[in-house]
Amino acid sequence: MKDRYIDVEDLIAARATPPGISALAIVRVAGPGCVDAVSRAFSRPERLRAAEGRTLVRGALLDIRDGRPVDDLVAAVFRAPESPTGQDQVDFMTHGSPAVVAAVVDALAALGFRKALPGEFSFRAFVAGKADLVESEAIDELSRARTAQAREAALRRLGGGPSAEIARIRTEVHELLAACEVLLDYPEDEVAGNLTSRLPAARGAVEALAKLSAGHAGARLRLEGARVAVAGRTNAGKSSLFNRFLREERSIVSDEHGTTRDWIEASVDLEGIPIVLHDTAGLRSTDDRTEAEGVRRSRLLLESADLILYVVDGTVGLAEEDGEFLAERPDALPVWNKADAPGCGPVPEGFHSVSALDGRGFQDLALAMVARLPGGSGSADGLAGERQAALVEAARASLSDAIAAIGAGEPLDLVSLDLRAASDSLGELTGETASPDVLETIFTRFCVGK
């Protein structure tokens, strides 16, 4: 960890709620002795200084430079080690005004509180053993969860479900490693049986790691979501299909101030997967000058999409242009629209028959879309992070190699190296053996105040 994070003794402060006007905001401070420090600038210093952990103290925060009140607020006092950060900590519940929050942070700076770095509170919780790395990352994942499934899965990761499983597997690796090393030290002894007797449990650990590894794609998809582009010829019914999605699926509230009102893009919850739908139709314009730009943007959308829905008007039938597109993009999901219309032709092979008008075929289309997305058939319950998945896979490969080497009677010092590699991967996963650089990379991804 680079210098800047090293000093967990610093007094730090940061706004922990979003910016903007509201009823309340929270400014969080932490660090050894922080309650005493803020008491110096509090209207009821003795009361705050003497406050027990997990109590609320109402009063005014003052600016020590001139003694003027900055805000009337409520101080939520936490005492080490029973606090979110494991340190003495105060969450000031202030009035929800940007000017008030700025003035509170400024008054705290005058008391010696420096502005907290992104993720610095979480880092302190990690250092204090309040959360391992998988749990710490789940805090960030929880913030980013856009569907109920993603939120519940992040909450389970936060609650330590995968962490306990990983700890169990790592213990298994350590047992096998210990048996190896005893045998290395005392090759003549009758302890060889210890090693082979551990092999079934070690194979179970490989299976558990393979399961964790396989669960990643599903968890990642539920957390990060996917982009789906709706393409097709003019009048194929792209916009109607788009609107039908908005009616049938639960739309995602990314921000209560209003998700996009632009019909070109919308977010929906498709079986627990946060999907951003793009209607490429909206990009065309009758204006000659903007036509080229529209086509360029449509192409970009199609290239960046995780899935393309290609819509054909079933009452018109396949045109040459449709065939060309589908030949060029065999990964697109072809949709035969206007199934409600009397003149709708027979559904070509591989097409999904739907009616954007009355919604028929729509549920089947949604399931087909989910099945096409990487991880779609999985659940939200695995490890969502790329870093985590890579380490699980590395641990699985190393442990698997070690078991194979034992079976093949290879030298135990080589086996031991594989087992150490597996242990290191798992240790990096939970943070026990993660390097400062890795920790910094992880925690600086968090927002300030977290």
Added chain:
Amino acid sequence: MKDRYIDVEDLIAARATPPGISALAIVRVAGPGCVDAVSRAFSRPERLRAAEGRTLVRGALLDIRDGRPVDDLVAAVFRAPESPTGQDQVDFMTHGSPAVVAAVVDALAALGFRKALPGEFSFRAFVAGKADLVESEAIDELSRARTAQAREAALRRLGGGPSAEIARIRTEVHELLAACEVLLDYPEDEVAGNLTSRLPAARGAVEALAKLSAGHAGARLRLEGARVAVAGRTNAGKSSLFNRFLREERSIVSDEHGTTRDWIEASVDLEGIPIVLHDTAGLRSTDDRTEAEGVRRSRLLLESADLILYVVDGTVGLAEEDGEFLAERPDALPVWNKADAPGCGPVPEGFHSVSALDGRGFQDLALAMVARLPGGSGSADGLAGERQAALVEAARASLSDAIAAIGAGEPLDLVSLDLRAASDSLGELTGETASPDVLETIFTRFCVGK
């Protein structure tokens, strides 16, 4: 008050922090028995149910429909009457994710909490006698304060400074009214002296009201701010002057995500007054088609501005166009720019000589601008609201009339009517005699969660 606010016994819930992704959010609930109600869906029901006021309880909120955890959170418990609303109240400090907040509010709805109306928590505090109307309105004013002066003044109003003064004045009116009514009931008695002996104090009350009334414009200006348009011919140095303002004055952080980066508009703190500066220069374009639109928007800006700075290049001198503008808009503040340049001509009468380049004359210009704005010479300390100012002025007029009528020996029943009118105005000001409609109008201006 219309039906919807009437039931202060309802269990209500609302997000109290701004929307968006962050470390924490607050969802506030209030109402008699609300702690018991939320305990039904808490992972540690007995602990929460037994929580004393002003304590924090950590646990998981569950969805009672399926028992699944919604979030790990900290419940800040307040007990009636020692709570912000005067009722049992819980501020849930949740993870700061829109999906989490939405799920928490949804889980609370399943427990029978309806979504709080705008200002409903503040209304309950008012009903419980925690704050009078002037103090309640100050909560909203505090949120909207953009400069330190405005924030401190709102904090003083919130702390009850003006409220105490108004209560003192109203008591004075009641004393005078009582003396009048004794004299009406016992006209033969020797109590007439009571009435005249109260007159000096009553005159003092009129003066105090006049002072409150006079303080309004200054307070309003510091809270609401003003719009200043920078106009002038091409190359007069409008943009340089604009940029100099941004360098010299403290720019206002209206939102940490970034105030406008558009150089056409910027917010600065000019001696405690939040000023939105508009550079009309930016609206012109070389494109013929947008020229007309630019001129139209410039005109609108000039019409809606509270003050116009009209910039003339001192090295070029006054042109016919300048004279025409200043004749048409004699309220504009004329600025003689480029005072740094050797070729700058003598400053015409009424012009402020400045250099946008080196900043000379700038401080004088800022003071001249403040002096030109309505209320600019006042302080931030009066009552900022229009409603409040109108009621203070009405009370002053009524009380003044009553004193004049007493002096002129007019019938005491007429004097008594004036005094009652003064009392009613003051009662409406603090909310003691405000009608339900007035209360509704005031509290619905607040945001939800407040």
